[in-house]
Amino acid sequence: MAVLDREQVEVKIVETIKEFVEDPDAVSLDAKLKDLDIGSLDFVEIAQILEDEYDIEILGQDPDQDPGESAPAAEMVTVNDSVKALIARVEKAGALASE
Amino acid sequence: MNRRVVITGMGVVSPLGMGTDALFERWLQGEVGIDGLFAECRDFDGSDALSRRDLRLMNRYCQFAIAAAHEAQLQAGWIERFPTDEEGIACIVGSCHAGLATIEQQTETLMQRGKGRVDALAAPMMLPDAACGAVSIRYGLKGPSCCVATACAAGADAIATAVRMIRSGESDAALAGGADASITKLLDATSRRLGATSTSGISRPFDIRRDGFVPAEGAGIVALEEMSVAEERGAEVLAEILGCGATTDAYDVAAPAPDGGQAARAMKLALRDAQVEPGDVAYINAHGTSTLLNDKAETLAIKTALGEAASDIPISSTKSAIGHTLGAAGAIEAITAVQALRRGWIPPTLGLEQPDPELDLDYVPGKARRIAADPSGNGNGDGLIALSNSFGFGGHNSVLCVRAGMS
Numbered sequence: 477m478a479v480l481d482r483e484q485v486e487v488k489i490v491e492t493i494k495e496f497v498e499d500p501d502a503v504s505l506d507a508k509l510k511d512l513d514i515g516s517l518d519f520v521e522i523a524q525i526l527e528d529e530y531d532i533e534i535l536g537q538d539p540d541q542d543p544g545e546s547a548p549a550a551e552m553v554t555v556n557d558s559v560k561a562l563i564a565r566v567e568k569a570g571a572l573a574s575e
Numbered sequence: 576m577n578r579r580v581v582i583t584g585m586g587v588v589s590p591l592g593m594g595t596d597a598l599f600e601r602w603l604q605g606e607v608g609i610d611g612l613f614a615e616c617r618d619f620d621g622s623d624a625l626s627r628r629d630l631r632l633m634n635r636y637c638q639f640a641i642a643a644a645h646e647a648q649l650q651a652g653w654i655e656r657f658p659t660d661e662e663g664i665a666c667i668v669g670s671c672h673a674g675l676a677t678i679e680q681q682t683e684t685l686m687q688r689g690k691g692r693v694d695a696l697a698a699p700m701m702l703p704d705a706a707c708g709a710v711s712i713r714y715g716l717k718g719p720s721c722c723v724a725t726a727c728a729a730g731a732d733a734i735a736t737a738v739r740m741i742r743s744g745e746s747d748a749a750l751a752g753g754a755d756a757s758i759t760k761l762l763d764a765t766s767r768r769l770g771a772t773s774t775s776g777i778s779r780p781f782d783i784r785r786d787g788f789v790p791a792e793g794a795g796i797v798a799l800e801e802m803s804v805a806e807e808r809g810a811e812v813l814a815e816i817l818g819c820g821a822t823t824d825a826y827d828v829a830a831p832a833p834d835g836g837q838a839a840r841a842m843k844l845a846l847r848d849a850q851v852e853p854g855d856v857a858y859i860n861a862h863g864t865s866t867l868l869n870d871k872a873e874t875l876a877i878k879t880a881l882g883e884a885a886s887d888i889p890i891s892s893t894k895s896a897i898g899h900t901l902g903a904a905g906a907i908e909a910i911t912a913v914q915a916l917r918r919g920w921i922p923p924t925l926g927l928e929q930p931d932p933e934l935d936l937d938y939v940p941g942k943a944r945r946i947a948a949d950p951s952g953n954g955n956g957d958g959l960i961a962l963s964n965s966f967g968f969g970g971h972n973s974v975l976c977v978r979a980g981m982s
Contacts, residue, residue: 496628517632520695533691 584651669729731905818849835876863892
């Protein structure tokens with residue numbers, strides 16, 4: 477498994493979000509997901525893109541996890557929230573380099 | 576209070592192009608949208624109307640539904656302003672195989688690459704209500720919504736469901752219809768082994784050489800409104816849905832009841848609901864699948880339901896031009912029936928060159944025909960009347976009775 481740099485993954489997440497939205501310039505860490513029209517399925521797709529990019533598995537880690545729990549609507553409000561959540565999954569998969 | 580339901584917008588994606596006019600005009604000219612053994616919507620380009628995000632998150636049949644719903648709303652004037660608040664608008668989209676293509680693709684991925692490479696987005700895409708959800712989310716429709724799953728009668732049943740909702744006062748308006756995009760390896764294999772699909776690639780309903788239906792894809796959506804709602808906002812009324820009739824064969828999963836008894840009863844119920852007589856019917860858009868069993872049973876059903884009037888009513892099959900769009904068929908065919916009445920032209924049953932001697936009604940073979948302006952001789956000042964028949968695996972029989980004036 478690749479050992480990934482946290483900053484590198486963060487940049488990849490933000491760049492992916494920019495590819496998803498109509499106005500990439502509107503994407504910042506403070507931008508609200510709702511304003512960017514980023515929904516629960518986008519979050520899942522970004523996770524899959526990270527899986528493909530880094531050959532890791534970060535979805536379906538917790539067999540007790542309800543699929544709806546990955547939805548950003550409840551807990552994730554901003555781009556930064558989703559970056560943190562995805563980084564946490566990458567970390568849980570043991571793919572991040574220790575700081 | 577008697578609440579009447581009218582059509583103010585119509586949208587179609589079909590193998591004969593994008594839009595209701597493309598389908599009708601090309602069918603009228605005798606064009607066929609079949610290529611090889613299938614009829615695909617080759618003119619459909621999702622990127623015309625859908626964002627990259629939509630294209631990623633929706634499978635093909637949902638994209639069709641959105642495109643058809645958009646056309647219907649453009650015509651109805653709903654894109655600028657809804658006819659009522661969004662909570663009063665229902666969204667009923669039927670489908671036959673819905674997310675089957677996704678299921679097949681992801682099963683292959685699962686078997687070949689393991690569960691870690693299965694698309695997490697497949698779960699919502701596989702749902703039968705994916706198109707209904709996609710349309711309601713896209714346009715913010717907050718009235719009741721559901722997917723009607725009555726196989727090849729789904730498009731018609733979806734419209735009938737919406738009509739009943741509006742009549743009951745549960746909603747004041749609705750987007751309703753059907754969508755399917757299931758030309759897949761699995762469905763093709765099983766349909767062929769079942770003997771349901773054509774080996775010749777020719778859809779020729781009521782012809783003695785007919786050898787099964789030609790699988791197709793597409794969508795049809797109508798914008799429905801309670802009549803006073805449409806009138807108050809000055810909307811153009813394209814047609815009125817006068818009646819709906821639904822029955823079940825309770826006979827066989829795949830084969831229609833040979834005597835067409837319950838199909839006939841569905842037609843009678845639609846006429847009774849519409850409060851019209853058989854002699855008032857100017858046109859029948861048949862289910863007309865080009866299968867041995869359907870075309871025979873449907874002919875008997877029409878004779879049983881309409882009696883002596885049956886032999887005088889022109890009948891044609893949209894499937895002769897675009898194949899069988901499955902869950903979309905009932906909606907697309909109701910739309911073409913409205914188009915026929917409004918244009919005053921009956922599109923032909925294409926491919927019908929050698930009539931089956933047992934099937935002896937007027938199927939309008941080969942060439943379009945001017946519609947009789949006043950078939951019943953009773954004036955028909957309010958417009959002409961058509962029936963649209965839809966039948967499905969499981970024994971579902973759904974008939975819509977529409978009235979439209981020539982435009």
